[in-house]
Amino acid sequence: MQFPNWPIHTEASFGYLRQVLESTQWGGFHPIVGEFEERFARYQHCGHGIAMSNGTVTLETALQAADIGPGDQVIVPAISFVSTATAVSRVGATPVFVDTEPYSFNMDPARVEEAISPATKAIIIVHFGGPLADLDRLLPIAREHGLTVIEDAAHAHGCEWNGRRAGSFGDCGSFSFQNGKALTAGEGGMVVANREDYAARIRSIANQGRRPGHSFFAHFELGSNFRITALQAAVLMAQLDLLDEQIERRTRNAAILLEELHGLAGIRWQEIPPAVNRNCWYLVLGRVDASALGLSRDQFAAALGEAGIPCTPFYPHTLYQNPLYRELPNRVMPCPVAEASIGDAFWLPHRVLLGDEQLTRELAAGILRACERGRQSSGTPAMAKQS
Ligand SMILES: Cc1ncc(COP(=O)(O)O)c(C=O)c1O
CATH class of the missing domain: 3.40.640.10 (Type I PLP-dependent aspartate aminotransferase-like (Major domain))
Known part of the structure; x- marks a missing residue:
């Protein structure tokens, strides 16, 4: 794409x-x-x-x-x-x-x-x-x-x-x-x-x-x-000079994308509280429920990559798991959510939302197709995994 x-x-x-x-x-x-x-x-x-x-x-x-x-x-x-x-x-x-x-x-x-x-x-x-x-x-x-x-x-x-x-x-x-x-x-x-x-x-x-x-x-x-x-x-x-128009375009396209992907079970998109009345959509973030999607986060990211859709499988570690913080003084509170997120979260960069409406619909269709292909190559039955 x-x-x-x-x-x-x-x-x-x-x-x-x-x-x-x-x-x-x-x-x-x-x-x-x-x-x-x-x-x-x-x-x-x-x-x-x-x-x-x-x-x-x-x-x-x-x-x-x-x-x-x-x-x-x-x-x-x-x-x-x-x-x-x-x-x-x-x-x-x-x-x-x-x-x-x-x-x-x-x-x-x-x-x-x-x-x-x-x-x-x-x-x-x-x-x-x-x-x-x-x-x-x-x-x-x-x-x-x-x-x-x-x-x-x-x-x-x-x-x-x-x-x-x-x-x-x-x-x-x-x-x-x-x-x-x-x-x-x-x-x-x-x-x-x-x-x-x-x-x-x-x-x-x-x-x-x-x-x-x-x-x-x-x-x-x-x-x-x-x-x-x-x-x-x-x-x-x-x-x-360009930023407002780009934010408006990404906001319109994000609404289309999320609407088109509404039925895709196994992805939960970033929760945006009602108080956030304007989002620049720097990242399109989500978390994968592997058993519902039929793909692990890494399989999902790889399937999107093969379809030409840029997808980053999140940070490989929490900040405190960086080798750096084995040495430097720090204090770590219990972080079960952050530790789970690094294993199942992903993001798409904002440029995927900078096209027109048609490209956004193609992106949504591309994500659905990539999931289907990913399931086929990993041997997961498609019907069981779609909502
Ligand atoms: C949350 C956050 N803080 C700080 C920075 C650092 O910015 P810079 O790369 O301009 O030094 C970044 C950069 O990616 C960031 O994502």
Whole structure:
């Protein structure tokens, strides 16, 4: 099957890039960087945006700016990309891994409460695949215990919870603009925040400890150079022009896909709470019930792959099962759901939803056919497995 390629660019991308290339400043001090920061922060319902080189150093800087370090514990979900946990370790603090909910793939608020200790200083809430984690339950817990809240919104560009956008709920939100993300410059990231003092500290750390109004060579604290380039900002300006239409298209196509696959027993798709009134559909996530589908998750993913449908059989391990965390200090709460998810979950990338309605119907038919073929080659009787 022929799905749209990703990333995509337009004539406007060249216009923004030309503006930078014809200037004498290609680095982070070109005005287009500030323009993009302001535009994207506003897009996410935030007053401040600090663009950086990726969505990993954004997390590390947000933790450093909250004075989190050795002796502190930070609660993170057991399922995420590794940066969510390594950011905590890299500032010298201890990640505390908590379980996810079975079908939202997001942190389970009940498990968060159990993980809090006197050393807990912060929580990193990941909005996995796009849909926001249960903020109505997580934020009061954080407030009650005085925790810094960092939203890892690397998957959640433009996503909303009751009309408010990802990144605007916590003390800050961290975004990634890495190549596969719903908004991309190949690499890049941004912290968005509504707290001015926190945003100023983050900006200072990301810019060699400088402070506004002082000499370029005056450095007030231990920072680094995490600035984004003007070339990345130019690409992102053009990408942001496209994002709303892409989200609308993916939303329409996701509805068609899930409707067409309604009768496919053995797949349970990601649960999206009613409070999530806008999802960017970064990932189409699901879990396989092998006995109902007649295929294991790996057989399902392989059958889709053979049919030309990109499907990733989830992460091979929870975050704490990474070899890295055999060495580094961490605390693991019981995570039976996360451990089951790594054995039966999968995702399709957002580009499969970027075609037209016909391609989406072909995708649904392709998935059904791939399951049928997979069952035939594994010797499972088809009739017994269809609802
Ligand atoms: C949840 C999550 N957090 C953080 C990151 C890190 O972003 P980057 O690749 O821009 O460093 C990613 C990247 O995939 C991610 O998925």
